[in-house]
Amino acid sequence: xxxxxxxxxxxxxxxxxxxxxxxxxxxxxxxxxxxxxxxxxxxxxxxxxxxxxxxxxxxxxxxxxxxxxxxxxxxxxxxxxxxxxxxxxxxxxxxxxxxxxxxxxxxxxxxxxxxxxxxxxxxxxxxxxxxxxxxxxxxxxxxxxxxxxxxxxxxxxxxxxxxxxxxxxxxxxxxxxxxxxxxxxxxxxxxxxxxxxxxxxxxxxxxxxxxxxxxxxxxxxxxxxxxxxxxxxxxxxxxxxxxxxxxxxxxxxxxxxxxxxxxxxxxxxxxxxxxxxxxxxxxxxxxxxxxxxxxxxxxxxxxxxxxxxxxxxxxxxxxxxxx
Ligand SMILES: Nc1ncnc2c1ncn2[C@@H]1O[C@H](COP(=O)(O)OP(=O)(O)O)[C@@H](O)[C@H]1O
Ligand SMILES: N[C@@H](CCOP(=O)(O)O)C(=O)O
Numbered sequence: 001x002x003x004x005x006x007x008x009x010x011x012x013x014x015x016x017x018x019x020x021x022x023x024x025x026x027x028x029x030x031x032x033x034x035x036x037x038x039x040x041x042x043x044x045x046x047x048x049x050x051x052x053x054x055x056x057x058x059x060x061x062x063x064x065x066x067x068x069x070x071x072x073x074x075x076x077x078x079x080x081x082x083x084x085x086x087x088x089x090x091x092x093x094x095x096x097x098x099x100x101x102x103x104x105x106x107x108x109x110x111x112x113x114x115x116x117x118x119x120x121x122x123x124x125x126x127x128x129x130x131x132x133x134x135x136x137x138x139x140x141x142x143x144x145x146x147x148x149x150x151x152x153x154x155x156x157x158x159x160x161x162x163x164x165x166x167x168x169x170x171x172x173x174x175x176x177x178x179x180x181x182x183x184x185x186x187x188x189x190x191x192x193x194x195x196x197x198x199x200x201x202x203x204x205x206x207x208x209x210x211x212x213x214x215x216x217x218x219x220x221x222x223x224x225x226x227x228x229x230x231x232x233x234x235x236x237x238x239x240x241x242x243x244x245x246x247x248x249x250x251x252x253x254x255x256x257x258x259x260x261x262x263x264x265x266x267x268x269x270x271x272x273x274x275x276x277x278x279x280x281x282x283x284x285x286x287x288x289x290x291x292x293x294x295x296x297x298x299x300x301x302x303x304x305x306x307x308x309x310x311x312x313x314x315x316x317x318x319x320x321x322x323x
Pocket of ligand 1: 033201202
């Protein structure tokens, strides 16, 4: 589940009354997600039903970053990208407070997230990611990530003595906590606004069509090819078994390059970028692993899944990205 802040029905009704969206009919806590608290809201206006997502931002989301995230959604929506637009209050604010925490109401998008994508869906995700990169070329706001590779190395190091408690194999996969990546990290690659967390649970489909890109709350200014590497690492392995699916990786890259061809330098950098992408998710998962009780309501994500993917990219090198 991911409802950390338990709002009463009265609090939700008061929140909704700040918007010109009709009368509240229902509010259901959403189980998916791990970062923030989300509700599916239904309202009624002029006899028609309307749906929205209410998000209360929790500890990992810095309130100071919300203007960036929410303006980014509106920028992309205004360019016809499949992202939820923000709903503004009667006072024209896209962000407000609930119980002292920042909260936003955004458009509900149709579609379902896919665990085991087919090639057409992977191709469509590649297209959608490249379109996102192209549509933000004139987005002027910037945000530095709080999860850069040096930070992620430090996060893993903070738990170096206990990595074996997660899995006995983890210390062997990351004997240096990922520090060697810093020596070969590429410089000078094309940058821009990136999603940075485009996992299958953050993409909604109707059939083969992408109807929603959601959860922009790690978006930042970064290397475009790093975003592609994150997406490759998140989509190209089986959800159970963690086996590489080369045809999915190829379809994703082909979809991306059908809109934005990679430079030679970007292509060469993919193996190291993909290892960095995996380290980023190992780092937050390791942190969460030791901060979340094993029997807690929030299901911990296993760091080993991305440690194994990191080892895969390290062993396979450029062959992981060959067409
Ligand atoms: N705009 C939206 N339209 C439809 N469903 C959404 C939307 N935003 C979020 N959801 C649903 O809520 C879930 C959790 O949202 P998400 O933003 O991923 O939360 P978290 O930041 O905690 O990961 C998603 O998996 C999806 O089912
Ligand atoms: N995609 C990350 C988790 C980030 O949480 P989200 O629920 O906000 O997508 C991971 O799998 O570790």
